[in-house]
Amino acid sequence: MDATFLMNNLWIIVCTVLVLLMQGGFILLEAGSTRMKNAGHIAGKTVFTVGIVSLVFWAVGYGLIYGEGNAFIGFSNFFYGDATTMGEGLAGSVDFMFQLAFAAIAMTIAFGGFAERAKLIGYVIFAILFSIVIYPVIAHWIWGGGWLGEHGKQDFAGSTVVHLTGAAAALAATMILKPRIGKYNKDGSSNEIAGHNQVFTALGVLLLWVGWFGFNAGSTFGVEDAFFGYVALNTQLAAGAGAIGAMLMVWAVTGKADVPTTLNGALAGLVAITASCAFVEPWAAVIIGLVGGAFVFFSMRFFDKRKIDDPIFALSVHGTVGIWGTLSNGLFATPELASVGRPGLFYGGGFEQLGVQLLGVVACGLYAFIVSWIILKVMDKAMGGLRVTEEEEIMGLDISEHGGYGYPENLTRPESKSGA
Amino acid sequence: MFSTYEELKQWRENTIRSVADDHLQLNAFHDQLMYQAATIAMDKIESEQGNPPAPFAFFVMGSAGRFEQSVWSDQDHGIVFDGDENVQHYFLELGEEISRGLATVGYEWCEGQVMASNPLWCRSVVSFQDQISEWLDEASWQSLRNFSIIIDSRVLYGKEELLERVKHEAYSRLENHPSLYARLVDNFEFIKKGVGVFGQLLPDQRQGMKGDIHLKETAYFPYVNALRILALRSGAMAAPTISRFEALKGKYPFIEEYEKDFRHLLEFRLRLRQGAENYEKVHLLPIDRLTKEEKQELKYLIRRGNQLFAKSKSIVRKELRL
Numbered sequence: 238m239d240a241t242f243l244m245n246n247l248w249i250i251v252c253t254v255l256v257l258l259m260q261g262g263f264i265l266l267e268a269g270s271t272r273m274k275n276a277g278h279i280a281g282k283t284v285f286t287v288g289i290v291s292l293v294f295w296a297v298g299y300g301l302i303y304g305e306g307n308a309f310i311g312f313s314n315f316f317y318g319d320a321t322t323m324g325e326g327l328a329g330s331v332d333f334m335f336q337l338a339f340a341a342i343a344m345t346i347a348f349g350g351f352a353e354r355a356k357l358i359g360y361v362i363f364a365i366l367f368s369i370v371i372y373p374v375i376a377h378w379i380w381g382g383g384w385l386g387e388h389g390k391q392d393f394a395g396s397t398v399v400h401l402t403g404a405a406a407a408l409a410a411t412m413i414l415k416p417r418i419g420k421y422n423k424d425g426s427s428n429e430i431a432g433h434n435q436v437f438t439a440l441g442v443l444l445l446w447v448g449w450f451g452f453n454a455g456s457t458f459g460v461e462d463a464f465f466g467y468v469a470l471n472t473q474l475a476a477g478a479g480a481i482g483a484m485l486m487v488w489a490v491t492g493k494a495d496v497p498t499t500l501n502g503a504l505a506g507l508v509a510i511t512a513s514c515a516f517v518e519p520w521a522a523v524i525i526g527l528v529g530g531a532f533v534f535f536s537m538r539f540f541d542k543r544k545i546d547d548p549i550f551a552l553s554v555h556g557t558v559g560i561w562g563t564l565s566n567g568l569f570a571t572p573e574l575a576s577v578g579r580p581g582l583f584y585g586g587g588f589e590q591l592g593v594q595l596l597g598v599v600a601c602g603l604y605a606f607i608v609s610w611i612i613l614k615v616m617d618k619a620m621g622g623l624r625v626t627e628e629e630e631i632m633g634l635d636i637s638e639h640g641g642y643g644y645p646e647n648l649t650r651p652e653s654k655s656g657a
Numbered sequence: 658m659f660s661t662y663e664e665l666k667q668w669r670e671n672t673i674r675s676v677a678d679d680h681l682q683l684n685a686f687h688d689q690l691m692y693q694a695a696t697i698a699m700d701k702i703e704s705e706q707g708n709p710p711a712p713f714a715f716f717v718m719g720s721a722g723r724f725e726q727s728v729w730s731d732q733d734h735g736i737v738f739d740g741d742e743n744v745q746h747y748f749l750e751l752g753e754e755i756s757r758g759l760a761t762v763g764y765e766w767c768e769g770q771v772m773a774s775n776p777l778w779c780r781s782v783v784s785f786q787d788q789i790s791e792w793l794d795e796a797s798w799q800s801l802r803n804f805s806i807i808i809d810s811r812v813l814y815g816k817e818e819l820l821e822r823v824k825h826e827a828y829s830r831l832e833n834h835p836s837l838y839a840r841l842v843d844n845f846e847f848i849k850k851g852v853g854v855f856g857q858l859l860p861d862q863r864q865g866m867k868g869d870i871h872l873k874e875t876a877y878f879p880y881v882n883a884l885r886i887l888a889l890r891s892g893a894m895a896a897p898t899i900s901r902f903e904a905l906k907g908k909y910p911f912i913e914e915y916e917k918d919f920r921h922l923l924e925f926r927l928r929l930r931q932g933a934e935n936y937e938k939v940h941l942l943p944i945d946r947l948t949k950e951e952k953q954e955l956k957y958l959i960r961r962g963n964q965l966f967a968k969s970k971s972i973v974r975k976e977l978r979l
Contacts, residue, residue, distance in 0.1 A: 418798065627798045628847035637847075640862050 239325070245459040246331045253331070255451025256338035260287055262444030263345045266504075267352060268643070269437025270497065270549045274633025275353050276433065277643025282357065283345055286364045290341045293368035298340055299333055301373035308384040311377050327458060335455065336376075339399055342452070343372050346403025347609070349551025350410035353417050354630050357638040359616060359623045366612050367406060374608075375402050375601045389578030390597040391570060391590070393468075394456035396512030396562035397601050404556030405605035408545070413613045414624050416546030418631065427541050430548070435496050442500045446476055449507045453514045464515070471514040472507065475526030479506020482530025490534070497550075498537065502530035504554045509562035513569060515576070521569035528565075529558045560598050567591025659693050662761035669763055677728050677931040680923045684724045688813065691717060691734075694762050695814040698754035702747070710747050711740025711781075714815035715755065718771060722809040723881065724897040727926060729936040731765040732756060733806070735778035737785055737819045745779065752779045765936045771806060782819055786826040793830055793837055801844040805885060809896045821894070828892050838890055839979055842970050845882040851875035851959040858944050858952060869941040870955065872926055879962035880919045883969035887912070890973055911968060918961040925954060 264283045268276045290298075297315050304311030319329035327335075344367055348360060376398050378385040392398055421427050432438060453472045454465035483502020488494045509529030510522055517525065536553035547553065567590040570581040578593060580586035617623040624630070629637035633648070642648045659665050669690055676682040695715050703709075719733030720726045734755070736748045752773025760766055773779045780788065789807070792800040808827065812820050831837050851870060853859045860868045870876075884901040888894075893904040902916040929951070933939040944952065 423795070626847035627843055631798055 241460065242322075242325055245326070245461075246328050248460050248465070249327055249331050249335050249455055249458060252451035252455025253334045253338050255448045256335070256342065256455065257287075257448075259338075259342060259445050259448030259452065260284070260345060262441045262446075262448055263342075264441070265437045265444060266441030266500075267349065267549050269434040269439075269441055270432035271353050272430065272633070273433040273644050274635055274642065274648060276635065277641065278357075278634035278638055279352065280643065281639060282348070282360050286344055286348060286360055287341045289361065289364040290344045290368050291337060293365055294337045294340050295333075298368050298373050299336060301369070302336065302376040302381040304381075306377070306381075308382075308387070309378070310374060310383075311381050332458075339395060339452075340368060340372050340376070343395075343399045343403040344368065346400060346551055346555045347406035347410065349403075349549045349555075350407030350547065351414065352548040353634065354414055354624050355410070356620065356623060356625050357634075358620065362616055362620075363406075363410075363612065367609070370612070371406060371605055371608050372398075372402055375605060378601065379597065385597050385600065386577075388593050388596065389590070390593050391516055391566040391575065391578045392512045392563060392597065393515040394453045394511045396508060396559045397597055400508050400511065400555040400559035401563065401598065401602055402605045404552055404554075404559055405602050406609040407547070407551040408556060409606050409609035409613055410623075411545055411547055411552070413610070413617055416544060417548065418627060420546045421544055425544070427544070432497065435500075438497060438500055442503050446503060446507060449476070449511075453511055457515070468514045471517065471519060471522035472510055474519055474522045475506040475510030475514070475529070476503050477506065478523045478526030479503050479509065479530035479533075482506070482527035483534050484530075486531045486534040498534050501533050501537070501550050501554050505529040505533035505558040508555055508558045509565065511559075512562040513566045516566055516570040516574045517581075518569070518571055518574075521565075525562065525565045525569065529561055532561055533558055556602075560602070563598050564591065564594050567594040659697065662694060662697060662758045665690060665693055665697070665758075665762045673728060674931075678927055680725075680920075680927060683728070683927065684726055687721065687726045687730065688724075690762055691721065691759065691764070692813055694758040695755050698751060698758045699814070702751045702754055706747060706750070709738075709751075710744040711738045712816050712819065713738035713748060714812045714817060714819045715751075715773065716810045716812045716820050718806050718810045722811045722896045724811070724899075725881075725923065727933075727939045728931050729763070729765075729933060729939040731936055732759050732767045733771045734759075734773050734813075735771070735807070735810070736773040737780065737782055737823055739782050739816075739819055742781060742784065745776065745781070748779050749774060749776065777803075782822050785823045789823065789827045790830060793827075793834065796837065796840050798844060801841060805841070805844070808885060808889065809881075811896045824894055828889070828894070831889055832892070835977055838886070838973055839977055841886055841889065842973055845878075845886070845966075846970070848879050848963060848966060849874040852956050856956065858956060860944050861941075865937075866941055868945060869943050871940055872930070872942050873940040876922055876955065876959045876962055877926070879966040880915070880922065883962075883966040884912070886973055887969055890976065909969075909972065911972075912965070915961060915965045918958060918965075921954075922958045922962070925958065 260283055264280045268279045271279055295317055299317045300314040301311050304313035306312040317333050322328040344364060347367060351360065377383045379390055379392050379398050380386060417430060419428060420430055449472055450469050454469040457465045457468060480499055480503035483505060484494050484499040487498040506526035506529050509525045513525060533553050536557035537550055540547050540552055566581060568581045568583055570590060571584050572580040579590045581590055582588060613623060625637055635642045672686060676686045714737050715734065717734045720730055721733060736752050738744060738748050756772045756774045771778055789804065792804045810820060849871065850859055858870060861871050881898050884898050887905050887909055888901045891905055891908055893901055895901060895904060898919060902912060906913050929942060930939050
C-alpha cells in the first residue's frame with residue numbers, strides 16, 4: 238500500500254488522539270477555574286458528555302455534516318461504519334474519528350457556560366440536541382460542502398465551527414442560567430469567585446496547547462509537503478504571543494500580572510490562529526495572537542460588567558477571540574497560502590474576504606446562539622428549571638448531583654438545616 | 658416544682674418512655690421540661706442580677722416551635738424584649754443560662770447557634786423587626802433561612818404579645834413585597850430524594866448514615882416547608898404544622914387529604930425511632946431493619962410529601978402569576 242496514504246492516516250489518527258486529549262486539558266482548566274465543591278462534577282461530566290457526543294456523532298452527526306444533502310445540511314451516512322479504504326486521502330474511519338474529536342471539543346466549550354449551577358440532566362439532554370441540531374449544521378455549512386464553504390470562507394481548523402459555535406451556545410446557557418449565587422451584589426458590583434487551583438488551570442492550558450497541534454496541524458489532513466510543520470509553527474507563535482499580549486494588557490491596566498488572564502491569553506492565541514494558521518505568515522500569526530490575548534482581557538471585563546457570569550471565560554476565549562481569529566483571515570491571508578477564498582486586505586485582496594469572514598461569523602454565531610437559546614428555554618420550562626436549587630448550588634454539585642466530593646478529605650457534607 | 662436542672666434531667670429520663678409513643682403527650686412533656694428549665698434559669702439570673710430590666714418573652718423555634726419534637730431534639734430558641742439595646746446583656750446572660758440548663762436536661766446545643774445566648778437571636782422588638790426587614794431585603798439563601806426559622810416560633814415563657822409584634826412586621830412586609838414568596842419557594846425547593854426511579858428507597862451515603870434514611874430531610878421537611886409557605890401566603894400565624902393544616906384547609910382545600918399523611922408520618926417516626934439513643938440517631942432510619950410493610954408505608958409518605966410540596970409551589974406561583 239502507498240506509503241503516503243499510510244502516513245497520512247497515521248498522522249491523522251495521532252492528531253485525533255491529541256484532540257481527544259484536549260478534553261483532559263479542559264478537565265484541568267475548568268476544574269481549576271471553579272470551586273472545590275464542584276471539581277468532581279466538572280471532571281466527570283466532561284468525560285460522560287464526550288461519551289454522549291461520540292454516540293450521537295456516530296449515529297447522526299457525521300451524516301448530517303458530510304452526508305449527501307444540500308447547501309444547508311447533509312443527510313446520509315448515518316450510523317457510520319465504513320471499513321473500506323480508498324487507497325488515497327484518508328480512510329473513512331480515520332476521518333470520522335478526527336471529526337468526532339472536534340465535535341466533542343465544541344460540546345465541552347458550550348458546557349463552559351453551564352459551570353457550577355446546571356442540573357446534570359441538563360447536560361445529558363443538551364449534549365444530545367447540540368450534537369444533532371447545532372454543531373453538524375454549522376460544520377456542514379463550512380466544511381461539509383455547505384453554502385459558506387462555497388462562498389470561500391476560510392476557517393482552517395475551526396475558529397468558527399468549533400470555537401464560536403461552542404461559545405455561542407455557552408452564551409445562551411449562561412444567560413438563561415443567570416449568574417452564580419454570590420457573583421453579583423445588590424448594587425450591581427461583581428465579586429470574583431476565584432478558581433480553586435491555578436496550577437490545574439495552567440496544566441490544563443498546557444495540555445490544550447499541546448493537543449492543539451493535533452487540532453491545527455492535523456487539519457492539513459495529510460503529510461504532503463510536511464505543511465503541518467508550518468501550521469504548527471504559526472500555532473506556537475500565536476499561543477506564545479497570546480499569553481504575552483494578555484499578561485501585558487492586564488498588567489498595564491491593573492498593575493498586576495493576573496495569572497488566570499495570562500493563561501486565558503495563551504488559549505486566546507490558540508483560538509485566534511485556529512482559523513488562519515494555514516493562510517498567514519508567521520509575523521501575522523504573532524500579531525493575531527497578541528491581539529487575541531489583549532482582546533480576551535477586555536472581553537472578560539466586558540461580560541463581567543454586563544452581569545453575564547462566565548465562570549471559565551468560555552465566551553471571551555472561544556467567542557470573542559473566535560470571531561477575531563476568523564476575521565483575521567480577511568486581513569492577513571496571503572495570496573500564496575489562500576487555498577480557499579481570497580487574500581486578505583493587507584495583501585491587496587480588498588474587503589472581499591473580510592466580508593465573507595464576517596458573513597460566516599454572523600450567520601454561524603446567530604444560528605448557534607438562537608437555536609441553543611430556544612432549546613435551553615424549552616428545557617428550562619420542561620425540566621422545572623435548568624438550574625439546580627439554591628441549596629444544591631451552595632452545597633456544590635459534587636454532592637448534589639453525584640453524591641460524593643472530588644475532594645472528600647477537604648470538604649464535609651453539609652447538614653441540612655432547613656427546618657431548624 | 659424543680660429547683661435544679663439535674664432534677665429535671667431525672668424527670669425526663671423517668672418519664673419520656675411513657676409518653677414517647679404519643680405525639681401530643683410527648684410534645685406537651687417537652688414544653689413542660691423546657692418551661693421548667695427556663696424558670697430555673699430565670700430564678701438564678703434574678704437572684705444574681707435582679708429583676709428583668711424590661712418585659713420579655715423566651716420563645717422556641719424549629720421543631721420545638723412547631724410542637725413537633727421527637728424523643729430527642731436540639732435547642733432552637735430566642736429572647737425578645739421590649740426595651741433599649743443597653744438591656745440586651747441581661748437577656749443574653751439569661752439566654753446563656755437557659756441554654757446551659759437545656760443542655761443538662763438533654764437538649765443538644767444548636768450547631769447553627771440558633772440560641773438566645775447568641776445576640777442574633779436575643780434582641781429588642783424593634784431590633785428584631787429591623788433584622789427581619791434586612792433579611793427580606795437581602796433575600797439571600799441564608800437570610801431567608803433565618804427568616805423562616807423565626808416564623809416557626811412560639812412563646813414558651815413571658816409575654817406572647819412581643820413575639821406577635823415581630824411576626825406581624827414579617828407578615829406585612831411579605832404582603833407588600835409579593836415577589837418574596839417566590840424567593841421563599843426557591844429557598845426550599847431542594848428536597849432530598851428518598852425514592853429512586855425503580856421505586857426503591859434511597860438510603861443516605863454520608864458517613865455515619867450509610868444505609869439509613871434521613872427521615873427529617875427526606876420525608877418530613879417537604880410537608881413542613883409546604884405548609885409554612887402557604888401559611889406565609891395567608892397570614893396564618895400559628896407555627897405547628899398541624900395547626901397550619903387546620904387554619905389553611907378553607908383557603909386551600911387540596912391540603913386536607915395530606916393532613917392525615919402528615920399525622921401518620923409523625924406517628925410513624927415515633928413508632929420507629931422512639932428507641933433512638935441520641936439526637937443524631939433520632940432522624941435516621943436504618944432501612945434494613947424495616948419490614949416490607951414499613952418500607953411501603955415510608956415510600957408512600959415520602960411521595961405524598963413531595964406531591965404536597967409540588968402542588969403548594971405551583972399554587973403559590975400561580976397566585977403570583979409567575
